[in-house]
Amino acid sequence: MTARKRILVLILLASLLITSVFTLLPFAFISVNEIDLYWGKVTPETAEIRGIATIFNPSIIGIPLSNMVIDLRIFMNGIEAASGIKRGINFRAGESKINFSVFLDNKNIPKLWISHLRNNEKTTVDVKVHLFLDVSFWKIYLATFSKRITVETDILSNLQSNRSIEISIIGSFYIIVKSLSFSWGEITNEVTEISSNLTLYNPNMIPLTLSKIGFDIQANNITIGEGETSLSIILKPKSQAQIDLKAKIYNEMLDDWFVTHIKNGEVTVINIRFFSILKIGKTTLKIYLGDYSEKIKTSLLRSRK
Structure with a gap:
């Protein structure tokens, strides 16, 4: 390449560079x-x-x-x-x-x-x-x-309870929920496990037989999980028993819950309802052991002030 051609190429490149600079300068x-x-x-x-x-x-x-x-x-x-x-x-x-x-x-x-x-x-x-x-x-x-x-979040913390709750059974018979605790169990792509420990006290003068206990989990009134266990526990008079059970949240249900969470201003009320099948003598009854609720509020798109 001759010197003259080199100069022309350099002038052309310089022109392109200057044009690009002036084109991009406003940005x-x-x-x-x-x-x-x-x-x-x-x-x-x-x-x-x-x-x-x-x-x-x-x-x-x-x-x-x-x-x-x-x-x-x-x-x-x-x-x-x-x-x-x-x-x-x-x-x-x-x-x-x-x-x-x-x-x-x-x-x-x-x-x-x-x-x-x-x-x-x-x-x-x-x-x-x-x-x-x-x-x-x-x-x-x-x-x-x-x-x-x-x-x-700390979803399960406010669901813990050490407050004694009297649950009427029939007539003058009742049972006392003395404590309740929850923790997360195994988490897979399909389910989220919740472990629960329940302490029940029998204040009556006759034994109570528990044949089944369970609970369901709702989020903004949508059932997202449940669990129950068959057992055979005899609660002697004036005695208590600790019961461990597990429930599963079905992860595929969570997209339905999420819609309610956003429409509700990023607020969800978690409600867990316990039930038990028990026997008094020859009578079999299904009783509810109470509802336990917590309100969860998030702010996914904005920092809290």
């Missing part, structure tokens, strides 16, 4: 300053997450571009829960508010539930926003923004 200092998220429409299949991105354009001119893209991704304990993009964003000079929506597939709720429990009832929500130009076969990233929200 050089654009920033995403904040992202506000809130729940939109919730259906049995999806939960809409609406976002408002605050974008600052320091240029004195507005920038309307069809190939300007904003990309939002939401991760929960490292699992991508929702993602989406919006193309054709117009910025005015100064601050702009950009509205967009992404959707969470409710079928992912069981997987997110499992990760929450296995992480000691803690979920880290990572919100990541990228602003870029989509030009032909390459992307020019202009700005990024991220924030982290930590969600912690």
